[in-house]
Amino acid sequence: MTDPNSTPASLSEEVEIPESISGLEPVRSVRSPIRLIYDFVPSPPVQEYLRSYKKKKILGHRSPIDGAVFVPPRGVDPRHGVLIEESVELSDTGHVGNFCITHLPIPGRDDLDTPYVSAWIHLDGANVGFLGLVSGCENDEVHIGMRVQAVWKEEEELGNTAENILYWKPTGEPAVPIEKAGNRAWDQADE
Amino acid sequence: MSAELTAVLGVGQTKYSSTRGDVSIAGLCREAAYRALEDACLDWKEIDAVVIGKAPDFFEGVMMPELYLAEALGAVGKPILRVHTAGSVGGSTALVAASLIQSRVHEKVLTIGFEKQSESNATWALSMPQPFSVSINAGAGGYFSPIMRQYMSRSGAPELIGCMVAFKDRQHALKNPYAHLHQNDLTFEEVVDSPMLWNPIRYSETCPSSDGACAMVLGNEASGDRAENPVAWVHGTAMRSESNNFPGRDEVNPLASRQCAADVFKQAGITNPLKEIDAVEIYVPFSWYEPMWLESLGFAELDHGWRMVEDGTTSLSGGELPVNCSGGVLSSNPIGASGMIRFAEAALQVRGMAGDHQVDGAKKSFGHAYGGGAQYFAMWIVGAEKP
Numbered sequence: 001m002t003d004p005n006s007t008p009a010s011l012s013e014e015v016e017i018p019e020s021i022s023g024l025e026p027v028r029s030v031r032s033p034i035r036l037i038y039d040f041v042p043s044p045p046v047q048e049y050l051r052s053y054k055k056k057k058i059l060g061h062r063s064p065i066d067g068a069v070f071v072p073p074r075g076v077d078p079r080h081g082v083l084i085e086e087s088v089e090l091s092d093t094g095h096v097g098n099f100c101i102t103h104l105p106i107p108g109r110d111d112l113d114t115p116y117v118s119a120w121i122h123l124d125g126a127n128v129g130f131l132g133l134v135s136g137c138e139n140d141e142v143h144i145g146m147r148v149q150a151v152w153k154e155e156e157e158l159g160n161t162a163e164n165i166l167y168w169k170p171t172g173e174p175a176v177p178i179e180k181a182g183n184r185a186w187d188q189a190d191e
Numbered sequence: 192m193s194a195e196l197t198a199v200l201g202v203g204q205t206k207y208s209s210t211r212g213d214v215s216i217a218g219l220c221r222e223a224a225y226r227a228l229e230d231a232c233l234d235w236k237e238i239d240a241v242v243i244g245k246a247p248d249f250f251e252g253v254m255m256p257e258l259y260l261a262e263a264l265g266a267v268g269k270p271i272l273r274v275h276t277a278g279s280v281g282g283s284t285a286l287v288a289a290s291l292i293q294s295r296v297h298e299k300v301l302t303i304g305f306e307k308q309s310e311s312n313a314t315w316a317l318s319m320p321q322p323f324s325v326s327i328n329a330g331a332g333g334y335f336s337p338i339m340r341q342y343m344s345r346s347g348a349p350e351l352i353g354c355m356v357a358f359k360d361r362q363h364a365l366k367n368p369y370a371h372l373h374q375n376d377l378t379f380e381e382v383v384d385s386p387m388l389w390n391p392i393r394y395s396e397t398c399p400s401s402d403g404a405c406a407m408v409l410g411n412e413a414s415g416d417r418a419e420n421p422v423a424w425v426h427g428t429a430m431r432s433e434s435n436n437f438p439g440r441d442e443v444n445p446l447a448s449r450q451c452a453a454d455v456f457k458q459a460g461i462t463n464p465l466k467e468i469d470a471v472e473i474y475v476p477f478s479w480y481e482p483m484w485l486e487s488l489g490f491a492e493l494d495h496g497w498r499m500v501e502d503g504t505t506s507l508s509g510g511e512l513p514v515n516c517s518g519g520v521l522s523s524n525p526i527g528a529s530g531m532i533r534f535a536e537a538a539l540q541v542r543g544m545a546g547d548h549q550v551d552g553a554k555k556s557f558g559h560a561y562g563g564g565a566q567y568f569a570m571w572i573v574g575a576e577k578p
Binding site: 002003004005031034040042046049050068072078079097098099100101102103104106107108109115116118119120127128129130131132133144161162163165178182183184186187 | 203204205206226229230252310314315318320322323324325326327328329330332333336337338340341344345368369386387388389390391392434436437438439440441442
């Protein structure tokens with residue numbers, strides 16, 4: 001095995017440095033933070049989705065093939081490659097499909113105390129989940145299948161954003177059994 | 192017409208470390224490429240094409256780096272092809288290179304994967320704020336930990352299996368001079384006592400952030416026959432992908448993973464992977480993915496993969512199926528290279544060139560990579576003999 005710290009023979013050949021730069025300090029690396037700020041124009045279904053948040057409504061899209069409901073709505077069913085035009089209004093209740101307790105702070109979210117629970121929230125009537133913060137209970141009380149409901153911002157603070165939901169709190173209802181929680185509620189496609 | 196037989200003629204790696212401050216990205220790639228050429232006893236002139244892969248460009252902030260790397264990789268005036276499949280890219284890149292040989296487009300191809308994590312921030316590059324969702328995910332660990340929790344609850348595995356995987360891989364890494372982490376004095380208790388990052392995953396159960404590149408020279412049957420060093424013959428290659436969020440998706444054991452494994456084993460004529468494969472390099476960036484993939488790939492019964500960790504089956508010290516003898520992704524993670532390292536290490540095993548982490552007499556080995564939200568898969572099987 002080649003010694004990992006050796007210099008490959010063909011790399012150890014002398015390089016001729018032009019006289020004009022021979023006295024300069026070689027540059028080993030340059031580090032410069034970069035930033036890209038841009039305007040995001042959502043697709044029509046996502047615009048509708050974000051606007052409905054201002055009215056404390058959560059919209060999904062129902063597949064014309066088998067009725068599966070996607071949230072957020074994207075205008076397509078990616079499984080079948082078909083357009084979706086039917087919107088459905090979803091409840092702001094659901095269950096925790098999966099979660100972890102995160103000890104890393106998120107840049108730009110100074111409002112989050114670590115550790116916090118980031119969870120896949122599966123709304124009643126939807127067939128896929130999205131990420132949300134679970135709070136209003138001790139972190140170690142959170143479990144797969146736990147029933148939750150949205151806690152919304154005050155009326156005057158509502159905007160066209162999913163951030164209108166501050167967090168998801170437990171409702172105290174009986175949990176969804178693990179074999180029916182999350183994506184597992186939908187019949188698994190078979191090979 | 193059947194596919195051209197394909198051989199791994201040479202492997203080159205850099206010593207993985209948190210910062211390779213002495214070289215640029217081009218210097219890093221050139222070092223791995225030179226070593227692969229030296230191992231293959233070939234010169235740049237004899238290479239027909241270059242196939243290169245890395246993780247998303249916004250990691251280092253250099254867009255389409257393959258364009259400026261063409262000179263460093265001797266590819267000026269030759270075809271150079273870039274592959275993108277997130278974390279699985281090193282594996283997919285090797286398979287694209289192999290396909291150029293198998294289809295007789297080229298006779299000898301240089302393939303390389305790299306990452307310079309010291310010049311990037313993968314955790315937050317993977318968690319960009321998006322206007323249609325809330326910012327609540329903290330990096331890859333935040334994405335994969337809920338899936339590992341689901342595996343733990345449905346398999347009923349003991350709580351410390353993940354720590355056992357991490358400890359085993361770090362012990363293996365001590366036998367691999369290229370590995371990033373060489374934790375000589377690490378104890379199992381220290382792994383267990385490590386702080387939680389994404390409960391249920393501890394800091395010690397996650398991969399490091401590494402700089403590094405891995406390259407291979409692949410050739411056709413004639414060049415494999417002529418090679419001075421032992422070669423690894425390709426017995427099977429397969430890629431599959433699926434969407435990362437759809438109704439009924441099994442996130443723990445994705446359909447694409449199962450179908451990819453079934454395809455590659457069929458090509459290689461393998462019906463009992465556990466008995467017929469001698470060494471395995473699977474993509475395990477977080478500890479619990481070892482038992483999860485052992486099940487998905489068919490090395491273990493569903494919900495029983497953890498038993499192979501517990502009883503030492505996957506250890507290089509006498510286990511029946513040594514897994515990640517190199518130390519795995521848990522010991523070195525230059526992301527864009529990590530998949531290719533799995534493929535290259537599988538080749539080194541059947542060439543008998545793995546040094547202190549060699550599995551004695553390995554004849555067939557398995558290389559694996561996954562990426563995205565566990566949705567892109569690349570696998571190959573290589574053997575000491577022709578298929």
